[in-house]
Amino acid sequence: MDSSADATMTASRALLGHVARSLQGALEHVTLPQYRALVVLAAAGPQRMGALAVTLGVHPSTLTRTVERLVAGDFVTRESAPDNRREVVIALAPAGEALVADAMARRRDSVAATLERLSPDEREAVRRGMELYAAAAEEPGAPDLLTLGM
Amino acid sequence: MDSSADATMTASRALLGHVARSLQGALEHVTLPQYRALVVLAAAGPQRMGALAVTLGVHPSTLTRTVERLVAGDFVTRESAPDNRREVVIALAPAGEALVADAMARRRDSVAATLERLSPDEREAVRRGMELYAAAAEEPGAPDLLTLGM
DNA sequence: TGCAACAGTTGCACGCCAGCAAGTATTGGA
DNA sequence: TCCAATACTTGCTGGCGTGCAACTGTTGCA
Numbered sequence: 001m002d003s004s005a006d007a008t009m010t011a012s013r014a015l016l017g018h019v020a021r022s023l024q025g026a027l028e029h030v031t032l033p034q035y036r037a038l039v040v041l042a043a044a045g046p047q048r049m050g051a052l053a054v055t056l057g058v059h060p061s062t063l064t065r066t067v068e069r070l071v072a073g074d075f076v077t078r079e080s081a082p083d084n085r086r087e088v089v090i091a092l093a094p095a096g097e098a099l100v101a102d103a104m105a106r107r108r109d110s111v112a113a114t115l116e117r118l119s120p121d122e123r124e125a126v127r128r129g130m131e132l133y134a135a136a137a138e139e140p141g142a143p144d145l146l147t148l149g150m
Numbered sequence: 151m152d153s154s155a156d157a158t159m160t161a162s163r164a165l166l167g168h169v170a171r172s173l174q175g176a177l178e179h180v181t182l183p184q185y186r187a188l189v190v191l192a193a194a195g196p197q198r199m200g201a202l203a204v205t206l207g208v209h210p211s212t213l214t215r216t217v218e219r220l221v222a223g224d225f226v227t228r229e230s231a232p233d234n235r236r237e238v239v240i241a242l243a244p245a246g247e248a249l250v251a252d253a254m255a256r257r258r259d260s261v262a263a264t265l266e267r268l269s270p271d272e273r274e275a276v277r278r279g280m281e282l283y284a285a286a287a288e289e290p291g292a293p294d295l296l297t298l299g300m
Numbered sequence: 301t302g303c304a305a306c307a308g309t310t311g312c313a314c315g316c317c318a319g320c321a322a323g324t325a326t327t328g329g330a
Numbered sequence: 331t332c333c334a335a336t337a338c339t340t341g342c343t344g345g346c347g348t349g350c351a352a353c354t355g356t357t358g359c360a
Contacts, residue, residue: 004265004277004280005265009261011284015162049337060337061340062317086327114283125278129279129280129283133164138264140168199309200306200307211350235357237308
């Protein structure tokens with residue numbers, strides 16, 4: 001198992017490289033905490049401030065300022081809920097959506113480009129290995145992934 | 151190739167989860183920029199301020215404060231070079247070394263734990279897939295990995 | 301010997317994240 | 331109708347990262 005662990009660690013470094021590169025573009029426009037908020041909104045749809053704060057694990061007041069900046073940058077919209085005027089709903093604006101989608105696309109492209117260097121047989125071996133690993137891994141919790149802005 | 155890309159993306163999420171969790175402990179003691187400095191020192195050994203600043207891509211003055219905090223936390227040592235008194239050499243202190251090593255160990259453990267859920271045959275398939283992928287991937291540049299503190 | 305280049309540090313300014321405490325507006329139940 | 335709970339916001343404070351400009355000490359060459 002040692003050798004498979006070693007191989008997996010090495011591969012994880014390569015995959016991390018892809019993730020890091022894909023994030024770099026986004027991080028030129030927003031900070032990491034801001035990007036994390038965008039990711040949550042992209043994954044879970046429009047959210048109330050309170051729910052978003054809980055998901056991100058930050059104080060409501062912190063989120064107020066963060067959202068303030070995201071609104072200023074046209075990455076999200078903020079409006080009071082139609083049925084309950086004391087609730088505030090945050091939603092992705094087109095620019096925010098694009099930011100997250102582009103990062104995803106870049107990541108996927110670089111993975112695909114890597115796979116393209118392999119023969120069909122090898123690619124199949126990679127697919128099988130990755131699938132097995134993913135199945136064996138516990139689904140990483142949302143908070144874990146958020147640490148790194150996924 | 152689409153299906154292998156999909157599988158790889160899914161596996162990368164799992165691997166990212168491991169990385170994120172392994173980082174969480176370290177980030178309770180130091181900030182991400184501080185941790186990145188520790189990683190560089192762990193990988194490349196003691197460094198002059200100038201070299202470290204270039205590697206990290208930050209202004210020398212920025213590094214001065216960052217190192218200041220790391221010294222205050224006993225994570226690194228800072229002393230002037232023996233042969234050239236205008237140069238300052240930063241080295242990992244035991245606490246800093248432990249911080250990085252622990253994160254590495256935790257990461258490896260969680261990968262190993264995942265692999266343990268597989269049969270020997272499956273494990274072998276994972277090993278082969280991971281090796282192929284790692285070989286096909288361009289070595290991720292140091293700056294890329296540093297973004298995420300590897 | 302003297303002066304320019306070099307290596308870092310310090311002063312300064314700014315933006316961001318972060319939490320606490322207090323305030324405002326809204327809602328819903330007594 | 332009134333009051334307490336709810337959902338956010340605002341004022342305040344503090345830490346961190348960041349860069350620029352100016353400064354100090356050191357080195358090495360002319």
